Amino acid sequence: xKPDISLKELIPLDMVQVKTWLSDIEVNEMWYGCDDDGIxxxxxxxLTFKNDECENLYETIQxxxxxxxxxxxxxxxxxxxxxxxxxxxxxxxxxxxxxxGEKDLWHHHLGTAALVKVLDYAFYENNLHRIWxxxxxxxxxxxxxxxxxxxxxxxxxxGAHRKNGNWYDSSALGLLNDEYDRRRNRIIETxx
Amino acid sequence: xxxxxxxxPIGCGAIEVGKLVSANSELNYxxxxxxxxxxxxxxxxxxxxxNKEQRYVSTLTKVANFLQDALEKSAISGISGEPYFGxxxxxxxxxxxTHLISSQESKSQKLNDSAFIExxxxxxxxxxxxxxxVIIGRGxxxxxxxxxxxxxxxxxxxxxxxxxxxxxxxxxxxxDAETYVDNLEKARVGFFKxxxxxxxxxxxxxxxxxxxxxxxxxxxxxxxxxxxxxxxxH
Numbered sequence: 563x564k565p566d567i568s569l570k571e572l573i574p575l576d577m578v579q580v581k582t583w584l585s586d587i588e589v590n591e592m593w594y595g596c597d598d599d600g601i602x603x604x605x606x607x608x609l610t611f612k613n614d615e616c617e618n619l620y621e622t623i624q625x626x627x628x629x630x631x632x633x634x635x636x637x638x639x640x641x642x643x644x645x646x647x648x649x650x651x652x653x654x655x656x657x658x659x660x661x662x663g664e665k666d667l668w669h670h671h672l673g674t675a676a677l678v679k680v681l682d683y684a685f686y687e688n689n690l691h692r693i694w695x696x697x698x699x700x701x702x703x704x705x706x707x708x709x710x711x712x713x714x715x716x717x718x719x720x721g722a723h724r725k726n727g728n729w730y731d732s733s734a735l736g737l738l739n740d741e742y743d744r745r746r747n748r749i750i751e752t753x754x
Numbered sequence: 755x756x757x758x759x760x761x762x763p764i765g766c767g768a769i770e771v772g773k774l775v776s777a778n779s780e781l782n783y784x785x786x787x788x789x790x791x792x793x794x795x796x797x798x799x800x801x802x803x804x805n806k807e808q809r810y811v812s813t814l815t816k817v818a819n820f821l822q823d824a825l826e827k828s829a830i831s832g833i834s835g836e837p838y839f840g841x842x843x844x845x846x847x848x849x850x851x852t853h854l855i856s857s858q859e860s861k862s863q864k865l866n867d868s869a870f871i872e873x874x875x876x877x878x879x880x881x882x883x884x885x886x887x888v889i890i891g892r893g894x895x896x897x898x899x900x901x902x903x904x905x906x907x908x909x910x911x912x913x914x915x916x917x918x919x920x921x922x923x924x925x926x927x928x929x930d931a932e933t934y935v936d937n938l939e940k941a942r943v944g945f946f947k948x949x950x951x952x953x954x955x956x957x958x959x960x961x962x963x964x965x966x967x968x969x970x971x972x973x974x975x976x977x978x979x980x981x982x983x984x985x986x987x988h
Contacts, residue, residue: 650794653793653794655790655793692790694790714785714786715769715773715783715785716784716785716786716787716790717782717783717784717785717786717787718773718776718782718783719782719783720780720781720782720886734787734790736786736787736790744924745924745925748925749925
């Protein structure tokens with residue numbers, strides 16, 4: 563049974579939720595860890611914002627044409643995660659980020675279902691040619707997920723990813739629009 | 755510190771073997787990322803570059819492409835980068851930067867052959883200069899022909915082996931996989947002939963060849979890692 567998820571436009575409250583998720587060490591450890599001051603890292607906005615600064619930060623994010631942040635909701639209309647596309651419009655490509663913040667929902671294939679939705683959005687609504695992800699070696703589940711969806715290992719770099727003072731290998735995996743077209747139906751027909 | 759190039763027909767197992775060599779010998783691994791960096795240099799989407807290498811173009815398609823090219827325009831603006839190659843456009847020589855910016859306004863940006871091969875060569879040379887990398891395909895053995903100390907590995911394999919690989923990798927049935935392999939092989943041969951004036955399976959282009967019909971990925975990668983451990987081939 564595939565999870566039924568939906569993507570929605572970011573709202574300020576979602577950013578507060580993301581901040582809460584990433585303050586959990588178990589969640590941020592699977593993502594980008596913390597900076598030297600122990601502040602969880604988030605690709606897109608600084609998590610040190612105070613609640614009364616949220617609206618302004620939100621406006622700044624929304625005005626950025628090279629970045630799209632989408633909130634992920636489950637079948638109960640509960641906010642469970644976030645995805646981002648960071649565009650390089652001239653090349654018609656984007657780097658994709660995905661976070662399932664509700665850790666009780668990890669390993670229930672929400673990430674895979676969300677990734678398919680985001681790829682559909684990127685390839686069929688944005689008409690991009692290439693999506694790529696940068697996955698650190700410790701995030702084995704993410705590597706398996708993108709591999710399952712047909713991402714191709716384009717490069718693997720040793721000690722390229724720094725987290726909590728240590729260096730980890732990192733993999734760049736890419737997916738082209740024609741590859742996604744070719745594989746999509748077979749992928750979603752197979753068991754997750 | 756080793757630089758190894760692995761080239762062979764699609765489906766031979768260069769990708770799988772390359773990853774194992776990278777892990778065994780503690781080297782970086784670069785496959786299609788060559789194109790994503792080259793794409794930034796020439797300002798064309800990655801698929802356009804891949805098409806240069808991998809697409810077998812029928813006469814009908816050539817006509818269709820010509821018409822499409824005549825209609826298409828692409829815009830160039832600020833480009834961010836992938837982490838392994840720095841920021842991208844601002845790292846380029848001034849003349850390249852100027853060329854890209856001048857294209858921004860209205861000029862049709864067609865990916866010409868010389869820009870393609872120059873950008874690809876530049877990326878591959880930069881990778882080789884880093885000193886610890888396995889580079890898959892892209893004519894890297896020829897681009898780095900004069901580069902000292904690089905080990906060039908060639909692969910061969912039967913059509914059966916390659917079809918089987920592509921059935922697994924691309925989730926294709928046997929007939930589709932055979933057509934896919936056949937088209938890509940024609941394109942690969944055409945790519946080498948067009949840009950390097952050689953046939954890619956000529957053994958003299960490599961330091962040694964591996965027959966993947968008789969070697970497992972593990973044995974092939976072990977052999978390559980062993981040769982690399984002996985020191986520069988040249």
